[in-house]
Amino acid sequence: MSDINSKLLFTQYTLNQLTREKRSFLEINDTYLRLFKMLRNKKTLMIAGSQGSGKSTLSLLIKKYFLKFYSKNVVVLSIDDFYLSSHERKKLAKKYKSNLFETRGVPGTHNLKLLFKTIDQLKKKRFPVYIPIFDKLTDNKKKYKRKINKADLIILEGWCVGSKPIEVKYLKKNVNNLEKSKDANLIWRTAYNNALVDYQKLFNKFNYYIFIKLPNWKYVINWKYKQELGLRSVRSDNRLKNKLFEFIQYYEKLSKWMSLSSPNFCDTLIKLDKNQKIKKIIFR
DSSP states (O other), rough: OHHHHHHHHHHHHHHHHHOOOOOOHHHHTTHHHHHHHHHHTTTTEEEESSSSSSHHHHHHHHHHHHHHHOOOOEEEEEGGGOOHHHHHHHHOOOHHHHHGGGSSSSSTSBBHHHHHHHHHHTOOOTEEEOOEEETTTTTTEOSEEEEEESSSSSEETTTTTOOOOOOOOHHSOOOOOHHHHHHOOOOHHHHHHHEEEEEEEHHHOOOOEEEOOSSSTTHHHHHHHHHHHHHOOOOOHHHHHHHHHHHHHHHHHHHHHHHHHGTTTSSSSEETTSSEEEEEEEEE
16 A cells, blocks of 8 residues: 555544544545645644634644654643633632633633643653643543653644734624623723733744634534533533533634634634535645
């Protein structure tokens, strides 16, 4: 079997395992294999996109592909694993006098100090490095951690990764009922936007940025719902869907801002269609 056929078959099989959908060889060759070749000699990488956009899937695919064909160990860090505990977020809410900070997600609700430390340890190869794990079902950190002994490529993936602070005019504009009814004084959104300034030092530690752009925000709720059903191993849950509709409002403003701004400075832009498939990929 030729090298290209081996890569096509492996990528197709792995994508099918991760997404339960079969991609054509033409699509894989024109998108994924081109991307992997571009990333081959990178040491650090950020991947961002809204909920359900496929950030984690792409990260895992890169990890498996690089190990098989480049003999490189890829460490995937999810910014979600660095969320503050529910107790810590309650203290944050009290500090800013906004209960919205009790809900994980926006900048300021991560343990930035630990994230800096972890990335520095990985880059300086001070192994073993222990990575925290956040349990979204319990909304708290797990007691055990991942042990890492080698890292040739470090990937940081997350919904707000790589974002620039929101411009004041857009920050003041209400994009949903949550902002209108619970943040009319702008305390919450101003605080997390100010926190995002400190995140820039973190993002500058990475030398390549991939942004996954959705065709429209309206698809987020359905894609996130599909993702959560998979985590719970159930086919439907109307109560969960209603809860998610409120939950994603916490992410909406910054996600929409990133959709407007990130395509202007990312290194690779991946545009998705309404079926979560790659419509177009732009390399810069």
